[in-house]
Amino acid sequence: MTEKLEVLIHRALDNFNIELPSWGFANTGTRFGKFIQLAAAVTVEDKFSDAGQVHALTGACPTVALHVQWDLPNGLKDVAQVERLAEKYGVQPGSINPNVFQDQEYKYGSVGNPDPAIRKRALDHILDCVAIAQALECRDVSPWFADGSNYPGTQSIRNRIGWFEEALKTVHAGLSPKQRLLIEYKPFEPAFYHTDVADWGMAFLLARNAGPQAYVLVDTGHHYQAQNIEQIVAWLLHHGMIGGFHFNDRRYADDDLTLGSIDPYQIFRIFHEIHNYAWETGAFADVAYMVDQSHNLKGKMEAMIQTVCTAQELYAKAAIVDHARLASLQQSCSLVEAEETLRCAFWYDVRPAIREWRRSHGLPEDPMQAFRDSGYLERITAERKERNAVSVTTYA
Numbered sequence: 383m384t385e386k387l388e389v390l391i392h393r394a395l396d397n398f399n400i401e402l403p404s405w406g407f408a409n410t411g412t413r414f415g416k417f418i419q420l421a422a423a424v425t426v427e428d429k430f431s432d433a434g435q436v437h438a439l440t441g442a443c444p445t446v447a448l449h450v451q452w453d454l455p456n457g458l459k460d461v462a463q464v465e466r467l468a469e470k471y472g473v474q475p476g477s478i479n480p481n482v483f484q485d486q487e488y489k490y491g492s493v494g495n496p497d498p499a500i501r502k503r504a505l506d507h508i509l510d511c512v513a514i515a516q517a518l519e520c521r522d523v524s525p526w527f528a529d530g531s532n533y534p535g536t537q538s539i540r541n542r543i544g545w546f547e548e549a550l551k552t553v554h555a556g557l558s559p560k561q562r563l564l565i566e567y568k569p570f571e572p573a574f575y576h577t578d579v580a581d582w583g584m585a586f587l588l589a590r591n592a593g594p595q596a597y598v599l600v601d602t603g604h605h606y607q608a609q610n611i612e613q614i615v616a617w618l619l620h621h622g623m624i625g626g627f628h629f630n631d632r633r634y635a636d637d638d639l640t641l642g643s644i645d646p647y648q649i650f651r652i653f654h655e656i657h658n659y660a661w662e663t664g665a666f667a668d669v670a671y672m673v674d675q676s677h678n679l680k681g682k683m684e685a686m687i688q689t690v691c692t693a694q695e696l697y698a699k700a701a702i703v704d705h706a707r708l709a710s711l712q713q714s715c716s717l718v719e720a721e722e723t724l725r726c727a728f729w730y731d732v733r734p735a736i737r738e739w740r741r742s743h744g745l746p747e748d749p750m751q752a753f754r755d756s757g758y759l760e761r762i763t764a765e766r767k768e769r770n771a772v773s774v775t776t777y778a
């Protein structure tokens with residue numbers, strides 16, 4: 383390996399963090415059922431412990447995303463506990479996720495519901511989340527809306543746009559100067575006819591309307607088959623509107639599969655757009671990277687370690703693209719050479735340089751092996767199995 387590539391890889395890894403989702407450690411499944419894992423996190427403390435363990439092994443995950451209803455069910459009253467757990471397990475709270483999709487009241491929508499009382503309830507919850515984020519000194523508040531309808535003609539799409547605009551503007555007004563509002567989109571599920579925030583264009587317009595601290599959040603699982611996600615990323619970068627990512631992979635719908643398990647080249651191409659933007663403009667794209675996966679079959683800890691290592695590899699590969707050469711080949715429309723320049727970086731084996739980076743940071747060279755050798759899984763299985771066994775009967 384040339385020294386220059388190693389320097390580029392190490393520099394990239396020094397600047398790459400990826401947030402872990404608290405819910406990725408708990409027992410979750412599909413709407414057809416859950417396969418309970420005895421080692422899964424049951425309490426918020428378990429989630430912080432697991433996230434802390436992944437961070438200790440990879441050095442790349444200093445923050446954990448929290449879903450307020452699941453992790454801080456008592457709202458602001460739970461802030462002190464989260465602070466204590468962050469201190470104890472060495473991972474800080476990251477993005478704060480409101481939940482306006484689960485309660486019975488939201489059957490016909492949250493901030494897009496025709497009933498003003500339900501719109502207010504949803505808005506109040508998101509404002510509470512902003513206050514929680516402020517108390518925890520978390521920058522990003524990331525609402526995702528399941529709002530939509532299942533049958534043509536059953537809802538006024540335009541009325542609902544207005545209600546969304548109004549609500550998100552109010553949320554924005556509640557942000558402190560350093561906070562950001564990240565608006566996530568999703569084309570379908572649970573709504574199957576129309577979803578109120580269905581794509582990046584709708585999220586973009588809602589963010590623009592809300593105010594200057596609102597950005598778009600791209601969840602890689604929230605696109606139609608064959609959609610060119612890196613092109614969306616390029617547009618958002620161009621307009622300074624990309625706020626963050628929820629990473630996962632998909633084959634059919636929002637499958638929540640392990641990052642890069644189906645199409646690693648796509649994640650590489652997304653990272654390439656971000657590196658290329660930084661190279662071309664000299665500007666740092668302030669993007670929050672987060673995992674959004676919950677595994678039904680794979681062991682949750684191992685899946686998370688595998689995900690983080692894959693993210694580091696793909697990010698490192700994208701960092702070694704020869705941008706100057708690529709720009710000149712693009713200019714002369716040297717198609718094969720340009721494509722090969724990109725592919726060359728993708729196929730480059732960055733793993734030895736990553737191992738070296740880990741060594742130099744006092745991290746285990748092989749985080750998965752280190753995890754397997756650590757005894758952590760056996761310990762949490764023993765500690766949690768009875769509590770999870772209760773879940774087996776609950777969810778059976």
Ligand code: PSV
Pocket residue numbers: 405479526566568601628636674
């Ligand atoms: C919805 O599919 C989503 O991607 C949102 O980000 C939620 O917050 C998350 O999954 C967990 O349900």
Ligand code: MN
Pocket residue numbers: 526566601628674
């Ligand atoms: Mn998501």
